[in-house]
Amino acid sequence: MTPTDLVLAAAEEHNVLLPASYDILWSAVCVVIIAFFLVKYAVPRLTAMLDERAAKIEAGLAQAEEAQQAAAQAEEQIAAELGAARREAAEVRERAQEEGKQIVGDARAKAQAEADRVTANAARQIEADRQAAQISLRTDVGMLASELASRIVGESVTDRALQSRVIDRFLDELDAQTAQAPADAKVQEA
Structure with missing residues (x-):
């Protein structure tokens, strides 16, 4: 087997465009934490500012x-x-x-x-x-x-x-x- 065949075989096993499952898991945890803080703190303040401005x-x-x-x-x-x-x-x-x-x-x-x-x-x-x-x-x-x-x-x-x-x-x-x-x-x- 030639080295190109090995790269092709490894490439077939693992798709370069898809990240690893642990990266997806940690990214999802970070997005949930950020979303929690945004929903808990930033969105109410932003809504209050917009309501105040509308008033x-x-x-x-x-x-x-x-x-x-x-x-x-x-x-x-x-x-x-x-x-x-x-x-x-x-x-x-x-x-x-x-x-x-x-x-x-x-x-x-x-x-x-x-x-x-x-x-x-x-x-x-x-x-x-x-x-x-x-x-x-x-x-x-x-x-x-x-x-x-x-x-x-x-x-x-x-x-x-x-x-x-x-x-x-x-x-x-x-x-x-x-x-x-x-x-x-x-x-x-x-």
Whole structure:
């Protein structure tokens, strides 16, 4: 037998790919011991950590949901307050416009009353000035008429009553001519 035959015969008896039975036995004992420690100590701790993590995630989700609900309620409250503020601002604007109109009306009424008062005072002053001018004019015209009559007659008119009658007659004739001139102008226009 040749050496190769011996190796082949030994190889047929013993498979190189299969370990020896004592190796399998000791490996199984080690796996059981490791599995026991893993199941007894590592798996419960790992499970506890995973449970704790899941609880934290669920709590975080619950808090996030509560925060979303609170934010939605806050938005609704803000929207309601904003609407109320807008309504209040509109009411304030309307009141201010009404008060402004009232103030303007009062100011116009006061200004009109003041204008009426000034106009009435001015009319009284004009009337007083006109009367004063008329009296002054009558006096001056009377003096001139009296002087003219004295020159025409050649004697001084000293009688006050006569002088007053002459002046009044002259002024009455002058007034009549003045009143007749506008009436003649109207007739000519027609």
